[in-house]
Amino acid sequence: xxxxxxxxxxxxxxxxxxxxxxxxxxxxxxxxxxxxxxxxxxxxxxxxxxxxxxxxxxxxxxxxxxxxxxxxxxxxxxxxxxxxxxxxxxxxxxxxxxxxxxxxxxxxxxxxxxxxxxxxxxxxxxxxxxxxxxxxxxxxxxxxxxxxxxxxxxxxxxxxxxxxxxxxxxxxxxxxxxxxx
Numbered sequence: 001x002x003x004x005x006x007x008x009x010x011x012x013x014x015x016x017x018x019x020x021x022x023x024x025x026x027x028x029x030x031x032x033x034x035x036x037x038x039x040x041x042x043x044x045x046x047x048x049x050x051x052x053x054x055x056x057x058x059x060x061x062x063x064x065x066x067x068x069x070x071x072x073x074x075x076x077x078x079x080x081x082x083x084x085x086x087x088x089x090x091x092x093x094x095x096x097x098x099x100x101x102x103x104x105x106x107x108x109x110x111x112x113x114x115x116x117x118x119x120x121x122x123x124x125x126x127x128x129x130x131x132x133x134x135x136x137x138x139x140x141x142x143x144x145x146x147x148x149x150x151x152x153x154x155x156x157x158x159x160x161x162x163x164x165x166x167x168x169x170x171x172x173x174x175x176x177x178x179x180x181x
Contacts (some may be wrong), residue, residue, distance in 0.1 A: 002073045003091065009075050010046065016067045017043040023065055032061045039067070048073060098171040101142065102126065103151060114168060120165035123177040133180035137163045142172035 004012065020040040028036060035058045042052040048069040048115040059070070063177055076087055091114065092099065099110045099124055111125050119139070124131030144159035145151065151174075169175070 002068070002071055003076050004073060007077055009048075009073060010066050011133070013043055013046055013075070015050065016049060016069045019065060019067060035061050043069070098169065100169050101172065101174045103145075103174055104176065117169050118165060119163050119167040119169060119175070119177075120168045122175060123179065126177070129181060130177050130179045134165050135178040135180060136165075137167060138176040138178070139167070140174045141161050141170070142174055145174050 002012070017040065020036050020043060024033065024036050024040065026068070026122050027033075035054065038054070038058075039049055039062065042049070049067040050070050050072060050145055063070075074087070074090050074094050096115050097112045098115050098117075099112055102109050102111065113122050113125050117125075119137040120131055120134045120178035121136065139161045140151065140154045140159050144157070145154050148157045148159055
């Protein structure tokens with residue numbers, strides 16, 4: 001993943017456009033040429049290769065060209081606190097991660113896991129003993145927790161779900177893991 005300024009993003013698009021044009025001048029095979037022409041048209045509109053809607057097969061045809069804008073790119077602009085928080089969320093999401101939360105006692109904490117991770121894998125992000133001895137996860141969506149005024153209110157409003165080890169964690173799930181030691 002790349003973090004760039006708005007001007008830097010434009011420069012990367014121009015470099016990739018030059019690369020596409022150079023490769024097209026060399027008369028590539030028909031399938032590759034068709035993909036390069038789509039990429040060129042998308043770049044001319046100041047789009048990124050990653051946003052061109054290419055299939056995995058099409059990306060495979062041009063992967064040796066190493067288009068920089070085929071990677072996730074986050075544009076950093078403002079310096080105020082709210083914008084920085086938004087920027088960090090963009091970086092995490094572009095990196096393929098989500099956050100889940102643990103609350104209770106004296107410590108509340110956010111944990112990063114890859115998108116698509118199961119509840120058992122999320123428990124393992126905290127400690128391997130939780131993953132090995134996983135029994136179940138008690139899950140409350142963050143918005144439900146806030147709306148209910150806390151964990152107790154969410155339980156009384158029946159917003160807590162009991163999930164198995166195969167549950168796919170969602171961004172901002174609040175989790176309490178039950179496990180054997």
